Amino acid sequence: MKRPKYMFWLILFSIFFILIFSACDSNTSNINGDEPIASQTITYGGSSWIGHLPAYIAVEKGFFEEQGVDVEFMNFSTSSERMTALASGEIDFASTGAISAISLMAAGDDNFSIFGAPDTYIGQEGIVAKGMTSIEDLRGKKVAVTFASSSHIMLLDIFNQHGLVLNKDVEIINMAGGDIVSSFTTGEIDAGAIWSPHFENLTHVDGAVVLAMDTDTSIYKNYGFGSGPDVLVIRNEFIKDNPNTTEKLVKGYFHSAHWIEENPKEAAELFVTLTNLDIDEQEQIINHVNWLDLEQQKDMLSENGELTGTLEFLASFMTENHLINNSVDVKEWINIDILP
Amino acid sequence: MAAIIEVRNVSKSFETKKGEVKALENINLTVEKGELLCIVGASGSGKTTLFNLIAGFEQPTSGEILLNNEVVTGIHSNATMVFQQYALFPWKTVLENIEFGLKMKKISKKKRREIADEYIKLVSLEGFENSYPKELSGGMKQRVSIARALASDSDILLMDEPFGALDAMTRQIMQEQLVKIHEQSKKTIVFITHSIDEALLLSSRLIIFTSRPGRVKSELINHLPKPRTADVQISKEYLELKSMTWETVQQEVLNQIES
């Protein structure tokens, strides 16, 4: 009886070891491996969010192709999932929420760089309440917000300005955008902080009052950016292995941004296949966004640039509010050398 | 002596997927009051079916069964079964198990306790009143089961290979005790076994069943002197009776193996 028992354990342990080592093998090759990109297809992490429009247009209109690079547009539903894919090397570059990017920095990942921002998107998120007139009225009330989102930061920023203490003066509840709208309608929450298009839906509810907007945040007042700006990120290894391709990629991307500025209608026609919005509505949104071109990037990301300031402010804000556990020096991740 | 069980022309068939199976065929059998009758037969001779009919769990396909001159039409508590697997309630203590039949008869708690104590003494389980079945050995469990059957005070005990799961030593002791209990309690006992020795040791009469379908093959009156001690078991009479029985049974066993 004894022998087979030990055999069993032996086999079990062997399998276990093999699994562990093969797992770490595959991981290391993904993260630290020096091999050049096998296929020339470069992957962009996007979604139907308006901030991904330049990359989408560049793929659809062939602006990348013109530069001789082949780019694939891959969808992710959240910034954190997109950043996870970037960290594991599944995508090469992306536009993503600054909060997610800073969180990944705080988690100790230094394998990516920030090289720009597609837009300054502002005025499309806010705090909406019923039966109130000011932020102070939120005392003792329930406010819903999607945790780890730009609205979360906006809410904290505005609360700080008004001296409201979280979970003491105001109860905040973690909810997704759609859920916030329905709970606000049924009156289960007193207020919601959310971005477009849920924001507009909230304002349409009977008796809804906008208490504050992203333009009221200290971030906007100081730097002109929203509380969760989109930033362009790229894998360092990709830059190292493909310096020429990187340059072409950046050129193609900002060419697209410039083109959108001049052809909003055509851009809207292409983008609705992803968003399912009405073309006019889409065009309106595109026009509302301030698209940033290549020249603006270097300024924004310079030592004293607005984006650099925004990101530094966000990083220290997140640390102070215990959203992340480590303080982050954002400048270490900023790389404007790859901008032609 | 009066007949307490009368089995008249009883046949029993079962519907199975492979068609109709005859378990019992034209059984005629009378059990006298106070008798200890052993039924011997190879497996598959429908002995257990006969018990189910007597206890009213099943109805004969044809024929009828009378207990105390009344036809059995359904489940009743006049013939208590003792099973090979003991069938003790694991969640009841020894005492509660023995009291079960009395509880069903709505006898008061105090009276139940008195009767149960009496039977605990009879089967020598003093000190185990509050033990659960899982704490007992096989032989002890079967003694509880027998005490439970006796305590319920029905006139008839239907014992279906009750000692079949016990080791040889325990089994022998149980057999000797059963004979004692039978003498003291004057109950009518019908005892199924496939051990010829057991049948010869216990019975006043034994009946041999054929196999598939079960029929009464032969009947033997057991005149062996009591108590049937080791001396009796090596006597000439005993051995003759045994070889006679064996011949009859052997034929049935062979038939069954061949079929």
Added chain:
Amino acid sequence: MTSFHNSPTLANQKNTNNFPKRNQKSPPKRKKKKFTLSLKIVSILSFLSFLAIWEIITQMGFIPPLFLPAPSQVVVRGYQMLIDGELIGHIFSSSRRVIVGFLISALAAVPFGILLGSSKTLKAIFDPIISIIRPLPSMAWIPLSLLWLGIGEEQKYAIVFMGSFAPALLYTIDATRSVNPILIKAARNFGASNLTVMREVILPGSMPSIFAGLKVVLGLAWTTVISAELVAANEGLGFLIMNGKEYFMTDVIILGMAMISLTVIIIDIVLNWVEKKIIPWREET
């Protein structure tokens, strides 16, 4: 089996009305203790070596902490959160949700299951509904539960309830049906009515299997904790894991997972103790 095991040579014992008492004081006990102990040591060693290998591999730097932090890092994080009082809050919130949801489902499923287990007709009536509910993942109930119950604790209890009701019901039905038929036969033979058989045999007889089933279901109830805390939760182990994902705090994620396992293990130990108290007669299988 031989028919002649009562050979005369063995029958040399005197007839006596007293059964031999020598074996009675020590009913059959299994000599398993030592073996069980050594198996426990094997389990502990295997767990420790698992942790050791994990620690070594992560410390050697093959895997960045973002992908797999060292166990020591998880322990440090757990200690910090314990000092903050934050961790206890998460454990408590989730435990309350799981236990309340589970208890409601057990209270509903056990009586109902016993009923369905003892009546073929009732079972036939409810079978289609059970078959429809059974395969639904607890997450599928989130939208409806939000509409019907809102965003409060009731909604979380409901998610746990929906995840554990169907299995609890099926375990109970099986338990009820698995009561040894010979016990029912014995009870009827003593004149027990249907109701008495239910009360005296089926109810107590199905208890061990029901209890065993409920233990499995409580484990299942814990698997719904992520779904339960996906919407409108600010606290709980499920929230901790999902929020940790947003901020790439892999150590927090693993801590949350470990806390779920640990809580389940502790609850299991408590339940085993309770089981021994309320079913002292349970036969080991």
